[in-house]
Amino acid sequence: MSTQDVLDKQQISAYLKDLPHWREVPGAISAVYQSTTAAQSIELLSEIAGAAELDQHHPDVDWRYNKIFVTTTSHDAGGRVTTRDIALAAKISERAEALGISAQPELIGVVEIAIDTADRKAIGAQWAAGLGYKEASDGSLVDPNHRLPSIWFQETSTPNPNRLHVDFWVPHSASGAVLDALKGAGAELDGESAPSFTVATDSQGNRFCVCTEQDR
Template sequence: MNNQDVLDKQQISDYLKDLPHWREVPGAIAAVFHAKTSAMAIELVNEIASAAELDQHHPDVDWRYNKVFVTSTSHDAGGQVTTRDIALAAKISERAEALGVAAHTELIGVVEIAIDTDDQEAISSQWAAGLGYKIASDGSLVDPNHRLPAIWFQHTTTPNPNRLHLDIWGAYSDSQKILDELQKQQAELDHESAPSFVVATDRQGNRFCICTEKDR
C-alpha cells in the first residue's frame, strides 16, 4: 500500500462529487442499491464480486431481499479510504446502472456506540473481551467481521450520568429530514456542533447524536 493512495477528507469529498451514489461514513464510503426484485439484487451482488476480484479489493456487501448495502474501505491502510475504494465504487455504480438498479443515498447509515469515560484504559479491554472485538489503532473497538457497531470512548473528566450514547451516521444531504422528525417528536436538540453532529436528548434524558460527514 502506497501512503499516497490514502485520501484526506477534502480529497474524498472531491472524488464523491463524481460518484453520486456514494457517501462518506466513518473510515469508508458506502452506497445502497434498491433493485426491483430479489433476483436482480443477487445479480448485482455477483457483479460486485466480479469487479472486486478483478481489482483484488473487496468491499463489505450486505444483501437484504431487494436491497444491497455496500461499504468500501482499505483495511491494509488501517481502515481508511484510498484511491482503490474510489475506483471500485465507480465500477460498482457502472454495473448497477447497467442492470437498472437504483441507488438510494437516504438509506446509507452507520451506528456507533460511544461511552463517556475518564479512564479508557481501565475499561476498553473488558468491552473488547465481552464482545470479541479488536482494539483499533485509534483506541476504538471494532468487530473483526465488520458486522456489529463500533465502540469508541469519549474522554471526559465529568462523565454524563448516562454514559452510553449512539452516534447515528448519515449523509448531510439527508440529515435535515431526520432532525425535522426529531423536532416533531419533541426531542431536545443541541445544534452547537452542527453540521458535524447534533445531540438529541429524549424525554428520559437518553442521548444520541445525528452525525454527518460535514465539517469533520
C-alpha cells in the same frame, strides 16, 4: 500499498463529486442500491463480487431482499479510504447503472456506540473481551467480522451521568429529515456543533447524536 493511496477528507470529498451514489461514513464510503426484485439484487451482488475479485479489494456487502448495502474501506491502511476504494466504487456504480438499479443514498446509515469515560484504557480491554472486538488504530473497538456497531470512547473529565449514547451517521443531505423526525417525536435538539453532529435528548435524558461527514 503506498501511503500516497490514502486519501484525506478533502480528497475524498473531491472524488465523491464524481460518484453521486456514494457518501463518506466513518473510515469508509458507502452506497445503497435498490432494485425491483430480489433476483436483480442477486445479479448486482454477483457483479460486485466480480469487480472485487478483479481488483483484489473486497467491500462489505449486505443483501436485504431488493436492497444492497455496500461499504468499502482499506483495512490494510488502518481502516481508511484509499484510491482503491474510489476505483471499486466507480466500477460498482457502473454495474448498477448498467442493470438499471437505482441508488438510494438517503438510506445510508452507520450506528456507533459511544461511551463517556475519563480513562479509556481502564475499560477498553473489558469491552473488547466481552464482545470479541479488536482495537482499531484510532482506539475504537470494532467487530472483526464488520457486522456489529463499533464502540468508541469519548474521553472527558466530566462524564455524563448516562455514559452510553448512540451515534447515528447519515449523509448530510439526509440529516434534515432525521432531525425533523426527532423533533416531531418530542426530542430536544442541541445543534451547537451542527452540521458535524446534533445532540438529541429524549424525555428520559438519554442522548442520541446525529452525525454527518460535514465539518470534520
